[in-house]
Amino acid sequence: MKKYFAKLNLKISKSNPLWSEYMNYACDHVEVSKFYPDTKGKQFLKDSFKQAWLPMQWFESEVELYSIMQQYDLKPKLFLVEAGHCYNWHKDGFRSVSLNIDLGNEPDYLVLFSENESLYTPIQRLVYEPGAPYILNTQKFHVSINYGNTDRYILTLSKYENVSLSGSPQGPYLEMLKDLEDQGLVDV
Numbered sequence: 155m156k157k158y159f160a161k162l163n164l165k166i167s168k169s170n171p172l173w174s175e176y177m178n179y180a181c182d183h184v185e186v187s188k189f190y191p192d193t194k195g196k197q198f199l200k201d202s203f204k205q206a207w208l209p210m211q212w213f214e215s216e217v218e219l220y221s222i223m224q225q226y227d228l229k230p231k232l233f234l235v236e237a238g239h240c241y242n243w244h245k246d247g248f249r250s251v252s253l254n255i256d257l258g259n260e261p262d263y264l265v266l267f268s269e270n271e272s273l274y275t276p277i278q279r280l281v282y283e284p285g286a287p288y289i290l291n292t293q294k295f296h297v298s299i300n301y302g303n304t305d306r307y308i309l310t311l312s313k314y315e316n317v318s319l320s321g322s323p324q325g326p327y328l329e330m331l332k333d334l335e336d337q338g339l340v341d342v
């Protein structure tokens with residue numbers, strides 16, 4: 155399972171202002187390059203999704219999490235998955251690794267990982283515990299589906315690369331996972 159994701163034994167504190175304020179951040183469409191694997195000729199397609207930058211100051215009181223953010227240069231964003239929408243199967247184009255935190259507790263939400271895009275293939279589901287960070291291998295195929303009637307918000311702390319991540323490097327995820335395990339921060 156940890157080849158796709160792992161849960162950290164940390165929690166955003168209930169007194170953090172982000173819980174009451176994140177909804178005030180408008181998520182606008184942002185254009186991105188979507189990466190296609192080698193089998194499709196390393197093509198890039200312009201695409202878009204809804205996101206907002208969040209203030210770094212919110213995390214200064216989360217001592218252990220903030221330390222990880224500084225160590226790995228993780229920047230906070232809010233992702234919006236509106237009711238009846240999905241982020242289709244993809245690998246992230248410019249994010250080598252990320253920590254995701256579910257801010258809501260709405261049902262009818264699916265996050266799946268897979269090794270490939272084959273017609274019939276094994277999958278692994280990630281069920282978020284609200285407020286807990288999960289380290290995600292963004293270089294494995296994944297999809298987020300909101301098939302309910304309520305918008306879904308995900309806090310995502312990511313390291314952004316200047317160049318596209320063609321070739322699906324696994325190194326950054328595996329290195330960060332091992333480092334967090336060595337610090338005793340990963341649930342077993």
Ligand SMILES: [Fe+2]
Nearest residue numbers: 245246292296
């Ligand atoms: Fe993604």
